[in-house]
Amino acid sequence: MNKAQTADPDMLSKWQAFISADEFDHPDIQSDSTGCWESVYLPAAGSNKNTTTPFNSGEIARANIRNTDLVDVVLPVMVDIYESLKGSGFQVLLTDENGLVVKRIPVSESPLFDNWDEQILGANAIGTVIRTKKPMQISGRMHYQHKLRSLTSSAIPIFSYHRELIAVLALVGPKNEDHSHVLTMLQKAAENIINKWNIVQKNRQLLTYNNHLKNIINTMTDGIIIISDTGIIEQANPAAARILGKDTRELSATHLGTILENQPFLNKMLDDGIPFTDMELFLDISSGRIHCLASGQTSRDDKGNITGGIIVLRSIDKVQRMVNSVWGTRAELNFKDIIGNGRTIRTTIEMARIAANNMSNVLLQGESGTGKEIFAQAIHNESTRCKGPFVAVNCGAIPRELVGSELFGYVDGAFTGARRGGKLGKFEMAAGGTLFLDEIGDMPLDQQVVLLRVLQDKLVTRIGDSKEIPVDVRVICATNKNLLREVEKGNFRQDLYYRLNVISIIIPPLCNRREDIGLLVNHYLVKLGVQDNTISNVMNPAVMQYLISYSWPGNVRELQNAIERLAIIADTRHITVADLPHEIRLSKNNFSSEDEPASDLHESYTRKKKQLIAEQESEQILTMLRKLRGNLSEVAKAMGFSRTTLYRKLEAYNISRDSW
Numbered sequence: 001m002n003k004a005q006t007a008d009p010d011m012l013s014k015w016q017a018f019i020s021a022d023e024f025d026h027p028d029i030q031s032d033s034t035g036c037w038e039s040v041y042l043p044a045a046g047s048n049k050n051t052t053t054p055f056n057s058g059e060i061a062r063a064n065i066r067n068t069d070l071v072d073v074v075l076p077v078m079v080d081i082y083e084s085l086k087g088s089g090f091q092v093l094l095t096d097e098n099g100l101v102v103k104r105i106p107v108s109e110s111p112l113f114d115n116w117d118e119q120i121l122g123a124n125a126i127g128t129v130i131r132t133k134k135p136m137q138i139s140g141r142m143h144y145q146h147k148l149r150s151l152t153s154s155a156i157p158i159f160s161y162h163r164e165l166i167a168v169l170a171l172v173g174p175k176n177e178d179h180s181h182v183l184t185m186l187q188k189a190a191e192n193i194i195n196k197w198n199i200v201q202k203n204r205q206l207l208t209y210n211n212h213l214k215n216i217i218n219t220m221t222d223g224i225i226i227i228s229d230t231g232i233i234e235q236a237n238p239a240a241a242r243i244l245g246k247d248t249r250e251l252s253a254t255h256l257g258t259i260l261e262n263q264p265f266l267n268k269m270l271d272d273g274i275p276f277t278d279m280e281l282f283l284d285i286s287s288g289r290i291h292c293l294a295s296g297q298t299s300r301d302d303k304g305n306i307t308g309g310i311i312v313l314r315s316i317d318k319v320q321r322m323v324n325s326v327w328g329t330r331a332e333l334n335f336k337d338i339i340g341n342g343r344t345i346r347t348t349i350e351m352a353r354i355a356a357n358n359m360s361n362v363l364l365q366g367e368s369g370t371g372k373e374i375f376a377q378a379i380h381n382e383s384t385r386c387k388g389p390f391v392a393v394n395c396g397a398i399p400r401e402l403v404g405s406e407l408f409g410y411v412d413g414a415f416t417g418a419r420r421g422g423k424l425g426k427f428e429m430a431a432g433g434t435l436f437l438d439e440i441g442d443m444p445l446d447q448q449v450v451l452l453r454v455l456q457d458k459l460v461t462r463i464g465d466s467k468e469i470p471v472d473v474r475v476i477c478a479t480n481k482n483l484l485r486e487v488e489k490g491n492f493r494q495d496l497y498y499r500l501n502v503i504s505i506i507i508p509p510l511c512n513r514r515e516d517i518g519l520l521v522n523h524y525l526v527k528l529g530v531q532d533n534t535i536s537n538v539m540n541p542a543v544m545q546y547l548i549s550y551s552w553p554g555n556v557r558e559l560q561n562a563i564e565r566l567a568i569i570a571d572t573r574h575i576t577v578a579d580l581p582h583e584i585r586l587s588k589n590n591f592s593s594e595d596e597p598a599s600d601l602h603e604s605y606t607r608k609k610k611q612l613i614a615e616q617e618s619e620q621i622l623t624m625l626r627k628l629r630g631n632l633s634e635v636a637k638a639m640g641f642s643r644t645t646l647y648r649k650l651e652a653y654n655i656s657r658d659s660w
């Protein structure tokens with residue numbers, strides 16, 4: 001609340017009477033001090049003109065502590081002022097922003113007051129400065145207190161950088177001394193103090209920034225090395241020491257060149273100021289080989305001269321983890337996604353669970369569409385490597401000549417058409433996780449040799465390079481070929497077959513687990529959002545009989561596609577046998593739902609059916625190829641099979657480029 005509003009008019013008149021009775025004669029009184037009289041309400045001082053504030057050590061101590069920095073700066077200035085006026089009875093005072101005395105010179109003389117608050121002492125230069133924030137001089141009877149009436153008090157505010165009052169510097173001395181230059185002297189002193197104090201504050205700020213920076217550097221997971229212009233390590237954080245397999249103390253004061261030997265980019269950075277980004281480094285140290293990425297940037301002074309540089313090291317594991325998390329090389333599917341409750345599939349799942357708890361290589365064999373991919377992902381997700389990447393490579397979908405570079409990577413300039421800077425192979429990308437080699441049966445023989453060596457030695461050599469990179473990868477392979485037969489035919493290396501086939505899982509075709517068809521149909525109806533999805537509500541019972549008795553050469557994938565088509569009808573009406581695709585309707589004519597067909601009959605049927613499907617399919621592929629202007633990936637997607645399958649079918653149906 002404003003002091004003027006609380007002023008007691010009675011008290012004010014007493015005060016004015018007091019002043020006039022005591023031969024008051026000050027022609028140059030400043031309006032602020034007059035204002036002070038008018039506004040000041042003096043509950044404590046009003047009744048006793050001789051009041052001195054009781055010493056409150058707690059308050060003084062607090063004031064002292066808050067202004068420690070300032071006191072250090074002000075004290076020498078106060079001493080100078082005192083020395084220049086020595087012998088004339090002056091006291092130099094420093095108070096905090098509330099008027100509490102922080103320092104007083106000379107200390108030998110008894111203190112006048114400990115608290116110069118206007119509310120307590122009435123008009124005095126310090127108290128008035130606190131209120132008006134302006135320099136002030138008050139002389140003799142202009143003071144309220146008797147004790148001050150023989151004195152002149154002069155005070156000057158000291159502001160912070162943000163224009164907040166932080167202290168008051170004051171001079172109190174006999175009023176008959178010459179006080180004409182005191183305010184100017186105090187003003188100069190205050191400027192001097194503020195300049196020095198700002199420097200102190202800036203230093204303190206820099207110190208805080210520096211500490212923040214140190215904390216950041218020390219807690220960063222990237223390695224940071226700060227070097228001088230000659231390449232001497234000035235500082236290295238714990239992460240850098242960890243990546244380089246050294247102690248931080250061991251690193252300091254050593255030349256970076258002794259650690260990063262033969263790295264021309266380091267000299268280019270220090271000599272020519274050329275920065276480098278994510279350079280791949282292989283460093284041989286006593287405990288093995290370090291594989292990391294390094295980036296470097298020079299530091300310069302205000303004239304642009306190179307003063308040193310900063311090197312950032314990133315361990316390759318971290319980079320790989322990051323790439324994998326961004327590019328989604330993760331397995332989404334789990335054992336719970338494998339639909340089937342029959343004995344056959346349960347045995348297969350059991351086997352796969354055993355494989356998940358084991359780190360040996362796994363070979364998944366099964367016809368197309370039986371769920372090899374789901375099994376591979378589920379095994380990974382249930383293994384101890386589930387947090388690591390799951391990298392899938394379809395060996396059949398990559399042009400033969402590129403299989404090697406895709407799997408093992410290559411270095412800059414390894415072959416024509418190679419990407420600048422080289423490329424990380426899938427083996428390295430899968431580090432710490434699982435590499436799923438799909439369609440392993442399509443792997444070219446020459447690359448089979450390389451793969452065998454990698455699996456044996458757990459070392460990868462990029463194409464065009466001689467360095468061996470350790471890789472920690474679990475391999476799961478899949479094929480829809482009979483791999484052993486491929487070995488017999490000489491298309492697949494026997495030694496590789498045995499290395500891959502440590503745990504062999506044969507995924508049954510759907511026709512061998514017809515008991516699961518109902519469950520799968522239901523699953524897909526629900527998944528496709530068919531509202532009233534109980535089978536009996538959606539289709540005639542006869543339809544289900546057809547679905548169960550059909551041989552499903554395309555396995556679960558084919559079933560999934562068939563249900564997708566039926567689901568469209570299911571939304572509008574009941575599905576009847578007439579809605580079923582031709583080949584399924586044909587199957588019921590030949591077989592009962594319960595029994596497997598006699599094999600010769602089955603074979604002749606299969607041949608017939610295959611021919612029929614082939615004709616239909618080849619026609620469909622051609623239509624899609626024309627529609628999608630030959631985009632094979634799109635066509636494969638639209639037809640619901642993999643690119644490899646599409647390639648195979650194009651070859652089988654003799655569809656060449658000129659056909660579309």
Ligand SMILES: Nc1ncnc2c1ncn2[C@@H]1O[C@H](COP(=O)(O)OP(=O)(O)OP(=O)(O)O)[C@@H](O)[C@H]1O
Nearest residue numbers: 337338339367368369370371372373374480556557
């Ligand atoms: N047991 C199953 N439960 C649920 N869905 C399945 C099951 N088996 C396969 N599928 C589904 O069938 C489709 C084909 O499965 P997947 O891709 O795993 O087969 P694949 O054996 O790898 O086939 P290909 O040899 O053609 O690559 C996928 O959509 C998959 O989700």
Ligand SMILES: [Mg+2]
Nearest residue numbers: 372373438642
């Ligand atoms: Mg597959």
